[in-house]
Amino acid sequence: MNYFNYNGKIFVEGEAVIGADSRALRYGDGLFETIKAKNGLPELEDEHFARLWNGMRVLQFEIPKHFTPDKLHNEITTLLKKNRHENIARIRLSVFRGDGGLFDAKNYLPNYIIQSWPLPENSGEFNSNGLVLGVYKEAKRSCDILSNIKHNNYLPYILAALKAKGEKWNDAIMLNNHDRICDTTIANIFLIKEGIVYTPSLKEGCIAGIMRRKIIKDLADNWQVIENEITLKDLQNADEVFLTNSIYNMQWVQRIDDTSYSNQHSQKIFKTIFATIL
Structure with missing residues (x-):
């Protein structure tokens, strides 16, 4: 009970x-x-x-x-x-x-x-089978005073999650009202391009994720991390993509639509930050 x-x-x-x-x-x-x-x-x-x-x-x-x-x-x-x-x-x-x-x-x-x-005993471990994502475009995330908090008006995320389920994606990427990358239905999103880590800035309307903040802080000494505007083209041209949230820590994304990604740097980041807390 x-x-x-x-x-x-x-x-x-x-x-x-x-x-x-x-x-x-x-x-x-x-x-x-x-x-x-x-x-x-x-x-x-x-x-x-x-x-x-x-x-x-x-x-x-x-x-x-x-x-x-x-x-x-x-x-x-x-x-x-x-x-x-x-x-x-x-x-x-x-x-x-x-x-x-x-x-x-x-x-x-x-x-x-x-x-x-x-939760399962292996919750928070690195996923050897990468996630498959798609981009949800029908409802956009606004960039305003409500964007960064986890409020209960979750309709865009709900609709995106329904789309993900129908398309057999593991998650769906959300766009903001400028058609730029925001986050996903349950996570913040990071890209790696030529050894540099990128993530949408809070001004782009993403949730101010607890694990997002930890990743940025913990990487600061050894990696260049840029919070910025990220376009769909940036996403397609990335070398690696990973997601973060408080429940599963960090997960590698294997494919978004027709674009596939490696995980060499993502594994290194995971081992550096999470190996001691699992």
Whole structure:
């Protein structure tokens, strides 16, 4: 039996806790974090909570003094024990406003749901079989104050994921409203060309990924990393492509449409950054 946490109380999975007046259901009025946990503890939690708090400020939540990272940490670890997910697990922390209409919210305080699921033992290892991706062009990512946070208005990503499933891709690349590379449905994207690492800048509308930030920081001493505008032509001409997120760390992309990629540098980067934490 699996359990979840709603506003500090434990419920059995499937039990109803949100009513029809919820602004989360009506408007997607909220945001979320997806966090990996190992040995009963969340990884990179300071970075996740910093992004969450920044997102709440952007969405104009009123954050009470008792709503703190320490409080959420304790409730996450308690839920992991309750669910017996203390080995390796995925946590979803959703924060949202309560009930009300568009102009008459009951209040602007954060409500929250914490869920957890077990992950495979090999989660986070380098994928010897490269991913196959496609480019989703029907709905674009905007470049605005909401772009870098993980808010609950996820329709472009949902539609892209449906396209990926139909086309039998492992993931779909998202474009921004300038038709440049943004990210994918679940990851940030990096290119390698002639030994230089490139990734879309945050101004291009991509999620401010926790693993994206770690990769850029950890590579700074030995690699040239450029955050910039990346076009479809740049993608096609790249030597290597890899994706990053907090759950699987880093994955090599073998093919995008009709273009294939090697993984020589990607393997070196993976071993340098992740060999000591697996």
